[in-house]
Amino acid sequence: MINLLIDGQKRPFPKGTTGLVIAQQLGAPADILAVQVDDAVYDLTRPIEIDATLHFLRWEDHAGKQLFWHSSAHLLAAALERLYPGVKFGIGPPIAQGFYYDVDLGPYSTDSLDLAAIEKEIITLAQQKDPFIRRVVSKQEAIDFFTKKEDPYKLELLEGLADGTITLYQQGDFIDLCKGSHLPHTGWIKAVKILNISGAYWRSNENNKQLTRIYGITFPTKKELTDFLYIREEAQKRSHAKIGKALGLFTFSEKVGLGLPLWLPKGALLCDTLVQFLKKEQIKRGYQPVITPHIGHKALYITSGHYEKYQADCFQPIRTAQPEEEYLLKPMNCPHHCEIYNSAPRSYKELPIRLAEFGTVYRYELHGALHGLTRTRCFTQDDAHIFCRSDQVAAEFAKVIDLVLYVFGLFGFKDYTAQLSFRDPSSDKYIGNAQDWDLAEEAIQAIAKEKGLQATVVQGEAAFYGPKVDFMVKDVLGRSWQLGTVQLDYQLPIRFDLTYMGADGGKHRPVMIHRAPFGSLERFIAILIEHTGGKFPLWLAPEQVALLSLSDKYNQYAVLVEQKLLAAGIRTTLDSRNETIGKKIRETTLRKIPYILVVGEKEMINKTVTVRKQNGQVTILVDDFIQQICEEVVAIAF
Incomplete structure (x- = not known):
């Protein structure tokens, strides 16, 4: 017998009981992907031989997602092998969001890869609900298999592995060198997207051959993929590198x-x-x-x-x-x-x-x-x-x-x-x-x-x-x-x-x-x-106020207003270029400056500024505006 600590309660089970049997006996939910045995992740069908703390892994768990994406990398490789016979495989790990596989395309070029066809083939394979089967093999068996398959990268990986520690995983017709662990079957994978293709030196060594790294991500529902792609698109719009360049930071x-x-x-x-x-x-x-x-x-x-x-x-x-x-x-x-x-x-x-x-x-x-x-x-x-x-x-x-x-x-x-x-x-x-x-x-x-x-x-x-x-x-x-x-x-x-x-x-x-x-x-x-999105709060914005002059005739007044704003500690940029006010406003808006002030003849006569807002505009005395913005900064930040 072995003792397993589950949800804080110690439970005895026959030695060699699988996570699947334990889940069934305890009436655990049907969405369990694997079990964590102390710090190791086990397939649901792998026998448990030791006393340990056991935790059921679901999609919501970090380790559950990593297992899901690791299995998806194998499915990507299987799809590539079907669509592009003769390709050779390096490694295919899960990453923070998704997975990748390093592939030697051989006679094929990256331009010849049909990403839509690859995605479709992955889903076709997933729908077959093939189980992921774990096999413990000798080192010689593994060498013989990958020699026959003519896969030099797997043979090189085998050189660093000790006999007695080697496992192969099979789903459908595809067999890969892998320590695991994996999903119960491929049917869990419902949605896929190939995200990117890049070059990567084999084993990160620039003296080695450059392989093709194919990035992808999968989900258990189509809605989750749709949500991910939306967030990814928004994230690209909000890229700090892109915004930082646009704002001159x-x-x-x-x-x-x-x-x-x-x-x-x-x-x-x-x-x-x-x-x-x-x-x-x-x-x-x-x-x-x-x-x-x-x-x-x-x-x-x-x-x-x-x-x-x-x-x-x-x-x-x-x-x-x-x-x-x-x-x-x-x-x-x-x-x-x-x-x-x-x-x-x-x-x-x-x-x-x-x-x-x-x-x-x-x-x-x-x-x-x-x-x-x-x-x-x-x-x-x-x-x-x-x-x-x-x-x-x-x-x-x-x-x-x-x-x-x-x-x-x-x-x-x-x-x-x-x-x-x-x-x-x-x-x-x-x-x-x-x-x-x-x-x-x-x-x-x-x-x-x-x-x-x-x-x-x-x-x-x-x-x-x-x-x-x-x-x-x-x-x-x-x-x-x-x-x-x-x-x-x-x-x-x-x-x-x-x-x-x-x-x-x-x-x-x-x-x-x-x-x-x-x-x-x-x-x-x-x-x-x-x-x-680069819209900093007023107290933090490097440019708090953009001051726009309607024409050269009002530049002198605009400079006087700028000096008063700067003297009050308000970070101000004066635009006195000989451009239309419409162009100035459009360009200033792109810089995400909290306040846009416009000065012209009326403002010069009345010692005011016109403050542009999203819901319109208001004209205010310069001194009143300075007091207002200073109070706003103090109230928000300090």
């Missing part, structure tokens, strides 16, 4: 370097407004500003553990000649803040000490991973580190959560969940002892419960030095983003030998809280652009 230059954004004047204003907002808010909440260098001695990051754990993500060391030293572009701010804490003796009366910095850090992201502002090689963190006593942890952690939720509310992010990212006890990537980790994780769970957060625990996603709360936010299109993080750390204070003098006269170890409500400033702006 940022650019990239290969001469400067890949993944290194250049902020243009309007974008720099946007960044600075965000930074100043959070700096003021932090000062209200007891944070002290600090500034640290963009580089640090290699020994600093060896002490912190970042060099050991993140060496592959760091830029190569900078070596000096006399004396011979090694420095790194700063990958993290926290080691520097630890040294600031250590710069003076500390007393329990001083704690908590909250050090805050908008610090730019540098990570060596692979070329293929770079994407606009969401994945760059340098980015600015709204970083802060709180050094506190153990009896202050709960209150300080709760205050940070309050700040994060305040930021979300201000920017209109109302739909969010909290992911409690804990360590995987079986992994060696973490530092510190199990007792401290258990203490930290218990504290975070208690705080999340006290704050009423909708929270889920995810094992294996903790930082190497401590557990954390990651806030997952849905934007206006329903897409989920990770924004804001709070981390509890018992390890760095040990590694840096941080202490404070307690009330008892003895030395004690502080606890560190790492936090970043924005996370990365660049990534936050990218998400905000797409969330708002």
Whole structure:
């Protein structure tokens, strides 16, 4: 017999019972796709041989979607093999949204691929409801099969696999090398769309042959595909790269370097407004500003553990000649803040000490991973580190959560969940002892419960030095983003030998809280652009007012109005070009500026401006408009 923990209740079953039998015996819903056995996903027909925690997987589960899309990749390969005999297959994994398969088209070209025909063939195969059959085979059996099939990529993959670990999956006539797991049968797949075709080097090595990567996505209903395609189209309209270029916010230059954004004047204003907002808010909440260098001695990051754990993500060391030293572009701010804490003796009366910095850090992201502002090689963190006593942890952690939720509310992010990212006890990537980790994780769970957060625990996603709360936010299109993080750390204070003098006269170890409500400033702006479609709130807009002159005769008055607006701190752009007012208004509207003011003869005589709105226009005294807009900014932002 084996014991399975299901929904918190331990249940005995005969050894070798399948997930399908268990589901039937327990009267589980009919939409179960697979079962999760501890951390592994099993096909419903696979025997379970061990005591474990068992969870039924449905389409709504992340692991359920990954399984669904993995099975769909096999169906894509089967369709390609039918339509284009002789093609060879690389790998076909699920991805965040959908799946892809790397294919050697052989005699065929990408232009010869009929995407509509491929989609139709996938649905035809799906309707046959062929089961996904798992076969455990010897390495030699697998080699013999793929040798006969003349599939060199599968043979190369087999070279790295140990005998006794190899499985093949079959649906219909198609057989693939795969560790699984898969859907019960192909009939679950009701709707499909081929999304994109690109080139990809075999095994990501540019010295290897370039294959054709075919991206697709499938759903259990046609409506879900229709909804996805609508959101995808809207997302393309809201692309931060597209809008950022149109609004003149940022650019990239290969001469400067890949993944290194250049902020243009309007974008720099946007960044600075965000930074100043959070700096003021932090000062209200007891944070002290600090500034640290963009580089640090290699020994600093060896002490912190970042060099050991993140060496592959760091830029190569900078070596000096006399004396011979090694420095790194700063990958993290926290080691520097630890040294600031250590710069003076500390007393329990001083704690908590909250050090805050908008610090730019540098990570060596692979070329293929770079994407606009969401994945760059340098980015600015709204970083802060709180050094506190153990009896202050709960209150300080709760205050940070309050700040994060305040930021979300201000920017209109109302739909969010909290992911409690804990360590995987079986992994060696973490530092510190199990007792401290258990203490930290218990504290975070208690705080999340006290704050009423909708929270889920995810094992294996903790930082190497401590557990954390990651806030997952849905934007206006329903897409989920990770924004804001709070981390509890018992390890760095040990590694840096941080202490404070307690009330008892003895030395004690502080606890560190790492936090970043924005996370990365660049990534936050990218998400905000797409969330708002580039229509920033008045207080944040880099151009708050566009001032348009009807003709050259009124330019002098327009300049006087501009000077008054600028003197009041209102970000104003004057358009005094010799163009028609209609053209000026059309071009200004595309820049998504909150207020458009027009001045002509009547306005010049009466010392007024005409304010254009969606529902018409109104003429108002210049001084009254300035008062109105200043009050609006203060009311919204601060």
